[in-house]
Structures are given as structure tokens and as C-alpha cells.
Amino acid sequence: MRLFTALLRPTYAQKLSLLMTLPLILAGTAIAVLVGYQSRALAEGEIQALEQQLLQAKKAELRNYVTQARNGFAHIYGLAAPDDALAKEQVTQILSAMIYGKDGFFFVYDYDGTNLVSPRQTEFINRNWAGLTDSAGVPVVDQFVRLARDGAGWHTFTWEKPSTGEEAQMIAYVVGLQDWQWAIGTGVFIDDVLATVAASRAEVEARVQRTFIYIGGITLVSLVLVFASGMFLNLRERRLADAKLKELTQRVFDAQEEERSRVARELHDGISQLLVGVRYALDNTRRRLSRGDSDGAAAPLEKGTDSLLTAITEVRRISRDLRPGVLDDLGLGPALKALTGDFAARTGIETEFSTVVFRNRLDQDAKIALYRIAQEALTNIERHAEASKVTIDLRGHTKGATMRITDNGRGLPPRDDRSGPGIGLRNMQERIEQLDGTLRILSSRGTQSGTVIEASLPLSHLLPPGEEGTPAQLP
Known part of the structure; x- marks a missing residue:
């Protein structure tokens, strides 16, 4: 019963294999019909020619008999x-x-x-x-x-x-x-002639039937080979897909662990230290107040207040890195502008951001992807590039939208010196490929070193004006 149900409900791969065999079946049928028709037509012409030859031989024989008979009595009839x-x-x-x-x-x-x-x-x-x-x-x-x-x-x-x-x-x-x-x-x-013609026709029909059997056998073998190769490719692709899925799952886990580690470092190295400082400042203030030293308590209290404000700023920054609210509220342009401003303030690297108001707005997936690519690129620049200037340009064009990030750092190492693409670059590539876009990375080392990252998205990710938010908003 399960087998019957499986046959009635084939899988996608089985449907694809059956669809692949359909042209072969049609071609085999057409070839068999054409060969049968041509064989019958050719054989019928030959049989008719044979029949005419046999009949002509019979007629010549009859005429010879009659001629001999007339010669036998010509001397009587003539006189x-x-x-x-x-x-x-x-x-x-x-x-x-x-x-x-x-x-x-x-x-x-x-x-x-x-x-x-x-x-x-x-x-x-x-x-x-x-x-x-x-x-x-x-x-x-x-x-x-x-x-x-x-x-x-x-x-x-x-x-x-x-x-x-x-x-x-x-x-x-x-x-x-x-x-x-x-x-x-x-x-x-002439029954012998008719028997010969009938035997010839029967032989032709038998040859045609054998030809049909041969073509059917060849077609069947071809179908089996196509189906088997299709199933082999399907199993191979499934194994590759499973392997890629496992690899992608592992990457997701790695990315999660890396993000958690980064947040943990931020909390431990930044906020935790600031809160510890706030605690010591408050303890100092409490001890001074308990001794009645109101004037001496003002300085540690003010220091603790400053540290608390710094901690609040750090919490906001971490929250913004995890999910910037300005991206949802104002769009990609203001979000990137805020990101570059924070980057410049934190690192001291000269940062320039330029954009134009898009005639069509980016959809939500595209905005998130471009923002994360910019975020990852700035992180790599801060850690590895040793750059003194960074520019980010975002604009739309007739083919879609393009974000270009340029720095004057030391560039990427040669391919031979790399152990493989880093997880950051790999994440950029996967994000842009999921949206049918392209990612280009150009890098040089030496006196005019630097790196250019260019992410482009097609028109399919641009929304009509007024569909989302106000048209005057940045993308």
C-alpha cells in the first residue's frame, strides 16, 4: 500500500526524472513510427516491382505457348x-x-x-x-x-x-x-505469384516488428540509463546539499558564538568595568557621607555619575550594533550615517559618508544586508586595515543600487598567504548572494594600498515610491 501511495505521489526528483525521460520516449516513438513507415513504403515498392516482374514473366510464358500453338496448326488454318x-x-x-x-x-x-x-x-x-x-x-x-x-x-x-x-x-x-x-x-x-508476394509482405512486417522491438529495447535501455543517472545525480546533489546545509548550520553556530563572544567582551571590558567604577565611587561617597564629609563626597559622586553615563552610552552602542532602531525608523541612509559617525568617534579614523535620495526605496531584506555588510567592513577596517580614511557611498542607478566602501589601509594579503576567506568576508558574500546581488572586493598593497568593497543589488529589491514610509526619506 505504501509503494502504491509513493507511486501516486512521486517526489520532486522523481517528477524531474520522469520529465527528463519524456523527450526520449517521444523521440523513440517518433523514430519507430518513421522507420516503420519508411520501411513499409520502401518494401511495398519493391514487392510491387517483384509482382510485376513475376506477372510479366507469366505473360511472356503464355504468349510463347499461344505462339507455339498457332505454329502447330498454321499450315491447316492458312489453307x-x-x-x-x-x-x-x-x-x-x-x-x-x-x-x-x-x-x-x-x-x-x-x-x-x-x-x-x-x-x-x-x-x-x-x-x-x-x-x-x-x-x-x-x-x-x-x-x-x-x-x-x-x-x-x-x-x-x-x-x-x-x-x-x-x-x-x-x-x-x-x-x-x-x-x-x-x-x-x-x-x-498465379497463386504462386500471390503466395510469393504475400510471403514477402509477411517478411517485411516481421522485419518492421523486429525493428520496433530493437528500437523499443534501445529506448528502454536509454530510459533506464537516464533514470539511473538522474537518480545518481539527485543523490549526489542531495549529499552535497546536506553537506552544505551542515556547513551553513555550523557557520551560523560559529557566527552566533562569535557574536556572543563579542557582546561578552564588550560587557566585560567596557560596561562591567564602568559599573565597577560606579560602585566604588558610590561606596566612597557613602563612606564620606557617613563621616559627615559632605564636601569630599561630591567629587566621587560626580565621577560615578560620569561613569554611569558612559555605561549607558555603551549599552546604547551595543544595542545599536545588534539591531539599529534608526534602520527601521529612518531607513538605510541615516543608519549608515550614524554607523560611520560612531565609527569615526570610536576609532579616530576620518570617515566620509555620501548618498542620494533614492527614487525607489530598498526593501527590508536589502537594507539589512547592506547595513550588515557595511558594519562588517568597518569592523575589519578597525581591526586589520590600519587605515586613516574611509569613505562610504550609497546610491541608486538604472540597474539597482550599489554601496561602495573604500579605505586607504594596507590592503588584503595575497591569496597564497591566506588560509582561506575569513568568516566576515564569507558572510558578506552569502548575504549578497541570497538577494541575487554581486560583491566585488578589490585590494592592493604598497605605496597606493587600500581596499574597495562594492555591493550591488538588482532592481527587484527596489520598491515603488510611497509604498513604504515617506518618499522624501533616505533609502
């Missing part, structure tokens, strides 16, 4: 008068004796339709057979007389074989003796 009964009797005896094979004989009819010679079927003799037709309704004797009056001719009809009593198709050749008004002829049965 006899039209009413010479003795000559006619001699000719009928000569023709009655001319039998050949199992069924070959000569026949004679006068122009009235009366049979005069029929050695193998004597019941026909001296009877009038005008209007006689075969089993298919084809006139026989009347056509003999008509051909004889015209001089000579061929006639095909169905006749009973003397040797077996069964009907078979016959070809007869008839000539006329105009002085005596006789139709003399002989015929041969």
Missing part, C-alpha cells in the same frame, strides 16, 4: 476456308492434345460463346457460356470474345483449378482467328 469443317476438326484435336503441367490447357470459344476445346474440363465442350462470370462477378467468356475480336489481349479472373477443384486467380492470353471467328487462348494460375 482452310472459313467453313472448312474438316480443318476445324483437325485444329480442335491439335489444341486438345496441348496440355502442360498439372493445370495447363488451351481453350477455344466461338464468337457466340460456345466452347469448342476444354481438355481438362470436358463438361464445358459444346455448351454456350456467353455471360459467364467468376465468383467475383468478372465476365469471362464475353471478355475472351471481346479480346479476340480486337486481335489479342490479357484477362485476369478467378477460375477453378482442374487439379484441386479450388478457385484461384488466373491470367489468360487470348488471340482471335477472324476467319473462323474463334477465340483461342490459354492461361496460368
